[in-house]
Amino acid sequence: MAEPIRMAFSPCPNDTFVFHALVHGQVPGAPAVTVDYADVDVTNGAAERGEYDLVKVSYAALPWLLDKYTLLPCGGALGRGCGPLVLTREASAGPETVAGKTVAVPGDRTTAYLLFRLWAAEHAPAEVVVRPFHEIMPAVAAGEIDAGLVIHEARFTYQRYGLHAAADLGDWWESTTGLPIPLGAILARTDLAERTGVTPAAAAAHVRASVNAAWADPAASRQYVLSHAQEMEGPVVDQHIGLYVNEFTRDLGTDGYAAVDELLGRAATAGLVPPVVIPRLSAV
Template sequence: MTMRMAFSPCPNDTFVFDAMVHGRIPGTPPVEVDFADVDVTNGAAERGEYDLVKVSYAALPWLLDQYTLLPCGGALGRGCGPLVLTRGSDSVAGKVVAVPGDRTTAYLLFRLWSADEPPAEVVVRPFHEIMPAVAAGEIDAGLVIHEARFTYQRYGLHSAKDLGDWWESTTGLPIPLGAILARKDLASRVGITPAEAARLVRASVEAAWADPSLSREYVLAHAQEMEDDVVDQHIGLYVNEFTRDLGDDGYAAVDALLGRAAEAGLVPRVTIPRLASV
């Protein structure tokens, strides 16, 4: 049976999953991939559309009834947080702000950070549209993710706040961005358990590190016209030790993010179960 997967076309995801998708990890079922921004995959996961899917950690409270969090393959780290961009102001109070999705980790961090001085209006836009809209004066500020942290200066924009730095200085923990989930009924759907899926994902991560040249064509084919140096920076930042294994610090970061958000009334309270050792 074919395993339906969904993740973004960003270099970190294509780098991580290249070996799985192209049959270089023994035991992987045949794979069908859909590429989509995370706000799209968050909604698709809530409808149970995929067997293996990349979502925002902020969306987990609505997904854990159907899915199991895998301890590998995702995006979590330090110095990699979302940025609040403006044309010069350091404040978003009373402003119109574009965000890349209403259940993204970026937006959840933004809501925690801006609670005392909230914007007047929040609009959702695909992340690649946000910087041009801010630069053109269509909106006052934008919340950006991914490679935008390497390119926003080209639009003449100002980083009003690095929410990753804010989170790390507040908690001392890494920032949890994107999670990999497997359906709890994966065995009946494609013949492997979530724990077995985690072993395959981890093997794919390790294969990507062992010979990065093998994934290069796949990464560049989906990199949305990024320059090679931006692609390399992107992979170097978002594919790290937490991609191989969340570990105690990774799980603590997830618990802290969702715990703080629950206390603020922003998400339902949830306990994150750890998958048995893989």
Template sequence: MDVVALSLAVSPCPNDTFVFHALVHGLIPGAPEVDLTFADVDVTNTAAERGEFDLVKVSYAALPWLLDDYDLLLTGGALGRGCGPLVLSKNGEDDLTGKTVAVPGDRTTAYLLFRLWAADRQPGKIEVVPFHQIMPGVADGTYDAGLVIHEARFTYQRYGLTSIVDLGEWWEQDTGLPIPLGAILAKKGAVDPAEATEWIRNSVSMAWANPDASRDFILQNAQEMEPDVVQQHINLYVNEFTLELGKDGLAAADALLQRAAAAGLTPAVKPFI
């Protein structure tokens, strides 16, 4: 399939800028020009539902609303172990009954995991809040607890907060599988999924082969993260599942979405394996 220019939406987080640097900068032989949009995942989840991008990074939790129009690619995403969302509170209070909890998006994997974990805990009000406002909001008492992702696991102590549950740890102990966080989708009829997979896989390989090449691009978009936090972020979220989803990655996606459907939280989808 001939592609004149490829519209791509990913987050400005270091794992995405690291992974897609080579593709975005025209360094992958045979790949088309890329029109890049940066957006948080709660934005891309809904933008993808409107069909706005050829390639898009979304939450695995959003797939039940997207797979009629998009193909799941087996590379470029974010899965792993020891990298799950955290639920934070100011004083370590772990009873969320009737409490107000800030979350980063209502179709994020983090929130879906939270809903599965909190099924018998009866939290009160849920507020969708921009990611960067969650920890300050919990610290100043605006919210009783906050659900956070990404680099927050390295920085939440600076706000005087306590982790009351690591949802990745909970998930891994319960399933033995990695946690499926972010998926890369290709719009049907707009881009050939096999070609897109090859472009992205080559971009990942090139990033690992020459990590210094993407450094300036990553830091320009890292939302004022310190270089050591940036590197921790990349080390945690760019791993073997980024290069190739594999059997365990697909099993993790199946486990998440089948459990969610059984709990009535998402529409049912066909198993991936």
């Protein structure tokens, strides 16, 4: 009997919504799945150690992971109008806002931080500190740090902390590239079939089926999504899913792959990541 697939993704509503059917054995023909829930800075490190068969990571981490993993063309988070925000206590705007300041980021190999480094290339902060993303807004509001780079549902809640958006890195990215912003990727171990009997292409087909099931019956996953949404209220959960689960979740397509190539190509040219070629994989 094949071993269960070991999987890790965040407890955020977009991930639990997308993977509900797969996790709960509702995808015909898919193997059993065991899940660990962790923020992306944790899963990036776990993937570098090869700890999971399927794992949600930052696109920015791919150059360090593709020796062990294959990028799946579905299940991830790309989109428009969904980029990270740079938040400050004072109303201000532009890269000069962070020059010489202390900035908290949600992980040093996150897509958010890579975009931040490209955006602030000529206005480097004095210090960058890594904090769990849910701690960043309170720390900025309390004056513990000068600015914070936030992701996820913080787009909908930062005003509650009296904070201001100095920059929307998604808007900046889209205005300079015309492409969606690549945030989170789903990877499968290249040797997945040896341990589980499931090829990466077959895993992609199962993930896509889970996406389709989520859209076909959104109510089916509601309790599961809310149980992992921490202190997020229902309307914010719905906004979160609506923003991060879109056509690119079902299939990266031409624009999705172009966005990944552009992000990592720009970063490699700037010397921020090693050069990498992203292979294309089609689901069976």
